Amino acid sequence: RxxxxxxxxxxxxxxxxxxxxxxTYSNSASQSFFWYRQDCRKEPKLLxxxxxxxxxxxxxxxxxxRASQYISLLIRDSKLSxxxxxxxxxxxxxxxxxxxxxxxxxxxxxx
Amino acid sequence: xxGVSQDPRHKITKRGQNxxxxxxxxxxxxxxxxxxxxxxxxxxxxxxxxxxxQLEKSRLLSDRFSAERPKGSFSTLEIQRTEQGDSAMxxxxxSLPRGLxxxxxxxxxxxxxxxxx
Numbered sequence: 360r361x362x363x364x365x366x367x368x369x370x371x372x373x374x375x376x377x378x379x380x381x382x383t384y385s386n387s388a389s390q391s392f393f394w395y396r397q398d399c400r401k402e403p404k405l406l407x408x409x410x411x412x413x414x415x416x417x418x419x420x421x422x423x424x425r426a427s428q429y430i431s432l433l434i435r436d437s438k439l440s441x442x443x444x445x446x447x448x449x450x451x452x453x454x455x456x457x458x459x460x461x462x463x464x465x466x467x468x469x470x
Numbered sequence: 471x472x473g474v475s476q477d478p479r480h481k482i483t484k485r486g487q488n489x490x491x492x493x494x495x496x497x498x499x500x501x502x503x504x505x506x507x508x509x510x511x512x513x514x515x516x517x518x519x520x521x522x523x524q525l526e527k528s529r530l531l532s533d534r535f536s537a538e539r540p541k542g543s544f545s546t547l548e549i550q551r552t553e554q555g556d557s558a559m560x561x562x563x564x565s566l567p568r569g570l571x572x573x574x575x576x577x578x579x580x581x582x583x584x585x586x587x
Contacts, residue, residue: 363512367510391574393575401580402561402578402579402580402581403513403561403578404578405575405576405577408575446512446513450574456501456503456518456520456525456526456574457515457518457526458503458515458576459515460505460512460513460514460515461512462510462511462512463511463512
């Protein structure tokens with residue numbers, strides 16, 4: 360079993376749709392959680408951190424469920440520019456340096 | 471540009487040759503990471519530095535791979551006797567020891583794309 364698992368997609372949605380991605384992790388000692396966005400042939404960029412209480416940044420909402428060991432990302436009112444691969448990231452280890460990326464979920468938003 | 475920079479951006483080499491990549495982190499970041507990414511996969515952790523100390527090395531990193539960060543600033547990743555399976559994007563990232571709310575955000579460079587023929 361992979362340490363971090365994501366549905367690879369692709370998710371094809373129309374503009375304005377709401378789309379949700381889930382990610383599961385296997386290490387219950389994991390400490391920090393993030394969503395990164397990666398455009399084709401570009402480097403990953405931090406989208407948002409994921410806090411235990413859940414957090415929102417504009418159209419994006421992230422949730423963490425430690426009991427079930429999953430993380431979610433909700434995108435509301437999808438834009439064409441949201442088309443990208445969304446990477447779930449989990450950190451463990453003393454100081455949180457061991458960083459495990461999921462394989463990513465591809466999103467295509469169409470007009 | 472005050473972000474993470476990597477050089478070269480592209481490298482094509484013949485099997486058996488040695489290659490070296492450089493990463494310059496964001497200046498105030500004392501943590502530096504190397505990752506490898508292949509098509510359709512997320513970045514895979516290779517190694518990690520805190521200042522000049524290499525604190526962790528993945529089992530993915532064979533003896534042909536070595537990384538250094540001699541003065542705690544820039545880092546180099548060397549691959550000796552390259553193999554076709556080494557073809558990938560090599561990404562460098564840096565971070566502060568602790569970010570907002572105790573998290574450790576990493577900021578990535580543009581990567582070096584290696585092709586071994």
